[in-house]
Amino acid sequence: xxxxxxxxxxxxxxxxxxxxxxxxxxxxxxxxxxxxxxxxxxxxxxxxxxxxxxxxxxxx
Amino acid sequence: xxxxxxxxxxxxxxxxxxxxxxxxxxxxxxxxxxxxxxxxxxxxxxxxxxxxxxxxxxxxxxxxxxxxxxxxxxxxxxxxxxxxxxxxxxxxxxxxxxxxxxxxxxxxxxxxxxxxxxxxxxxxxxxxxxxxxxxxxxxxxxxxxxxxxxxxxxxxxxxxxxxxxxxxxxxxxxxxxxxxxxxxxxxxxxxxxxxxxxxxxxxxxxxxxxxxxxxxxxxxxxxxxxxxxxxxxxxxxxxxxxxxxxxxxxxxxxxxxxxxxxxxxxxxxxxxxxxxxxxxxxxxxxxxxxxxxxxxxxxxxxxxxxxxxxxxxxxxxxxxxxxxxxxxxxxxxxxxxxxxxxxxxxxxxxxxxxxxxxxxxxxxxxxxxxxxxxxxxxxxxxxxxxxxxxxxxxxxxxxxxxxxxxxxxxxxxxxxxxxxxxxxxxxxxxxxxxxxxxxxxxxxxxxxxxxxxxxxxxxxxxxx
Numbered sequence: 001x002x003x004x005x006x007x008x009x010x011x012x013x014x015x016x017x018x019x020x021x022x023x024x025x026x027x028x029x030x031x032x033x034x035x036x037x038x039x040x041x042x043x044x045x046x047x048x049x050x051x052x053x054x055x056x057x058x059x060x
Numbered sequence: 061x062x063x064x065x066x067x068x069x070x071x072x073x074x075x076x077x078x079x080x081x082x083x084x085x086x087x088x089x090x091x092x093x094x095x096x097x098x099x100x101x102x103x104x105x106x107x108x109x110x111x112x113x114x115x116x117x118x119x120x121x122x123x124x125x126x127x128x129x130x131x132x133x134x135x136x137x138x139x140x141x142x143x144x145x146x147x148x149x150x151x152x153x154x155x156x157x158x159x160x161x162x163x164x165x166x167x168x169x170x171x172x173x174x175x176x177x178x179x180x181x182x183x184x185x186x187x188x189x190x191x192x193x194x195x196x197x198x199x200x201x202x203x204x205x206x207x208x209x210x211x212x213x214x215x216x217x218x219x220x221x222x223x224x225x226x227x228x229x230x231x232x233x234x235x236x237x238x239x240x241x242x243x244x245x246x247x248x249x250x251x252x253x254x255x256x257x258x259x260x261x262x263x264x265x266x267x268x269x270x271x272x273x274x275x276x277x278x279x280x281x282x283x284x285x286x287x288x289x290x291x292x293x294x295x296x297x298x299x300x301x302x303x304x305x306x307x308x309x310x311x312x313x314x315x316x317x318x319x320x321x322x323x324x325x326x327x328x329x330x331x332x333x334x335x336x337x338x339x340x341x342x343x344x345x346x347x348x349x350x351x352x353x354x355x356x357x358x359x360x361x362x363x364x365x366x367x368x369x370x371x372x373x374x375x376x377x378x379x380x381x382x383x384x385x386x387x388x389x390x391x392x393x394x395x396x397x398x399x400x401x402x403x404x405x406x407x408x409x410x411x412x413x414x415x416x417x418x419x420x421x422x423x424x425x426x427x428x429x430x431x432x433x434x435x436x437x438x439x440x441x442x443x444x445x446x447x448x449x450x451x452x453x454x455x456x457x458x459x460x461x462x463x464x465x466x467x468x469x470x471x472x473x474x475x476x477x478x479x480x481x482x483x484x485x486x487x488x489x490x491x492x493x494x495x496x497x498x499x500x501x502x503x504x505x506x507x508x509x510x511x512x513x514x515x516x517x518x519x520x521x522x523x524x
Contacts, residue, residue: 004402013401027399029460030370033363034407037414040360047412048419049265057291 004031066090066136067221067521070278074131077123084116084123084134084178091136091180094222098524102220104197104213106141107148108181115178122176131281133176138226140211141182142189142260143169143269152260153185153194153210156388159380166258167293168227168269168286175285183213183226187393189262190373192237192462198444199242200522201488205441208238208462214272215242219489221521225273225282229259231266232365233436233466236478239272240436240491243480243520245508246272247279250499251473252297254283255290263372265295266365266470275518276479276509280304283501299499307505313347315507318429323358324465327452328438331484336435339481339492342511343433351429357418358468362460364411364418365467371408374400419472426497431507436478436491437462465493475501477508480517489517 004024008015015023052059062068065076066087076082092108099105109115119134139145142152143166150161169179186194186209194212199205200220207216211228215238218226228235230248239246247270254269261267271282283304290296319325319340325333344350377397380386386394425432438461442449451461469476474495481492492511496504512518 007402011401013398015398019398023395023398024402026395027402029457030363030366030399031402034367034403035363037360037363037367037407037410040410040414042410042413042417045413045416047409048415049412056294059294 004028064090064094064221066094066223068224069275070131070135070224070281073135073224074133077134078128080124084119085113087134088112088116088136088178088180091223094220098220098222101203101524102198102200102216104184104207104216105138105181106151106184106213109147109179111147112178112180119176119178129174129176130285132172132285135177135225136180136223137172137177138180138183138214138217138223139169140214140226140228141185142229143182143227144258144260145169145179145182147179148182150182150260153187153189154389156385158383158385158388161260164258167255167290169258171286177285180223183211183217185213186210187390188260188373189229189231189234190393190396192234192459194238199441200524201243202441204443205488206241206444208241208441210234211272212238215239215244215246218242218244218272218274219522220524221274224278225271228270228272229262230268230270230470231262231369232470233463235268235270235272236436236466236476236491236493237462239478240493241441241489243489243517244272244274245276245279245480246270246478247283248469248476249283249287249501250297250475252295252299253475253499253501254286255288255293255296257290257292261376263369265372266369268470276477276505276512277305277308279477280308280505297499302502304501304505307502308509309513310506310510312343312507312510315343315348315431316429317343317348317350317507318425318432319350319352320355320358320432320434321352322354322356324434328435329440329451329484332435332438332440332490335482335490336433336492339511340433342514346510346514353425353429355421355425357414357421360414361418361468361471364414365471367403367407367411370396370400371403373397415471418468422472422474430503431494431496434493435465436493437466438464440484440486440488440490469495474498475504477504479508479512480520481511481515482517
């Protein structure tokens with residue numbers, strides 16, 4: 001079982017065997033791009049999305 | 061009288077409507093005639109407004125009484141099927157049972173009606189805006205090719221000169237890609253400039269609303285009508301709203317045009333790259349200054365947009381996942397929504413961190429440039445059913461290739477416009493993309509309009 005399949009197991013994602021294989025295969029190239037992202041050291045960078053305590057209709 | 065008045069740009073239509081030389085009802089009948097004769101080929105409308113003639117008659121009456129509302133008054137406009145409408149059902153491109161949307165006007169549709177536009181109908185879109193093919197719509201330049209997506213129906217109906225404006229939405233390129241592949245103008249305003257309230261969400265922090273149109277001026281007229289703060293959209297900005305038409309016909313001798321040589325150049329079809337180099341020469345010869353730069357962070361952008369888009373879309377569709385409604389989705393969209401569960405929380409936040417770096421890096425670039433130039437799409441419209449395309453020396457998936465040059469501007473939330481800049485060797489349109497500073501659509505429109513005025517691409521349309 002590779003890392004992605006273990007992740008699916010751990011997340012408890014319910015997909016039948018055939019469906020899971022298809023979705024994981026489609027996710028492989030995307031996972032590679034996300035892996036590149038993980039390799040970046042962005043420790044000191046605040047995410048672009050910023051929390052606001054204001055109600056939704058007062059946020060902007 | 062023009063044989064097909066609806067094929068004329070808004071400035072001309074508006075002048076004649078205001079003077080009573082043209083009636084909105086005649087303009088609408090012209091649009092309906094063209095739909096009747098062309099849409100069986102294009103398959104780009106999913107619904108027509110039963111009350112469209114009533115809307116047009118009301119526009120004619122008001123104009124005759126001296127109550128002219130502005131340049132869109134009496135002009136037929138189509139909207140993408142993810143814009144909610146009170147008078148028509150909304151499906152957001154899905155046929156899945158168990159998925160329903162409210163019968164009320166989205167903020168943009170309400171503003172268009174307020175401006176006097178006649179809402180003609182809803183255009184076909186890729187299901188839930190999750191794709192760039194828009195089946196079964198066809199590209200008006202070659203019916204065997206895709207119109208792009210996800211606003212593919214909007215691209216096709218504008219390119220076929222059925223309506224001068226069709227609204228689109230853009231999460232990773234969904235206004236600009238169909239605009240480029242169909243040979244129209246497509247404007248994605250700055251994030252926050254136009255309300256998304258009442259547009260079926262795809263990815264909250266990436267979604268933008270904007271027009272596809274015959275000309276840059278037409279998009280400026282529409283932007284004037286739909287812009288402004290809306291408390292019902294948490295992303296809506298409280299910013300000054302200029303008259304965007306004041307950017308039309310202005311000189312560009314002071315313009316600084318940025319050319320990002322990594323990521324944006326070097327991996328495009330040769331005809332596309334040649335057309336863009338021609339556009340760069342136009343700006344140089346017109347007196348603009350060219351500034352070359354590199355943006356290394358773009359190498360990490362694809363993972364970031366996938367992490368945000370997948371996790372956002374899956375969160376939005378969690379009810380449809382739980383109910384099993386996703387089983388009724390098309391297989392490609394269902395797969396994307398199911399795989400969003402594999403993106404971790406840290407991946408999502410890392411993507412938002414990358415976004416901050418990209419925005420800050422671009423702010424430094426924009427200290428020295430006014431617009432950034434490049435192709436909209438690395439390739440022209442590809443054959444229907446083809447999932448892999450050759451770009452440069454390698455084969456790529458159509459998704460990976462087609463949005464490579466558009467999604468950075470969604471990650472950064474910056475305004476970007478696509479406009480026609482020529483044709484490839486097989487006669488398919490090529491799109492030129494310009495991107496600008498946040499909330500500086502004025503410079504973007506000025507630069508795009510100057511290029512458009514100096515070329516004849518806007519006068520060329522497909523013979524269907």
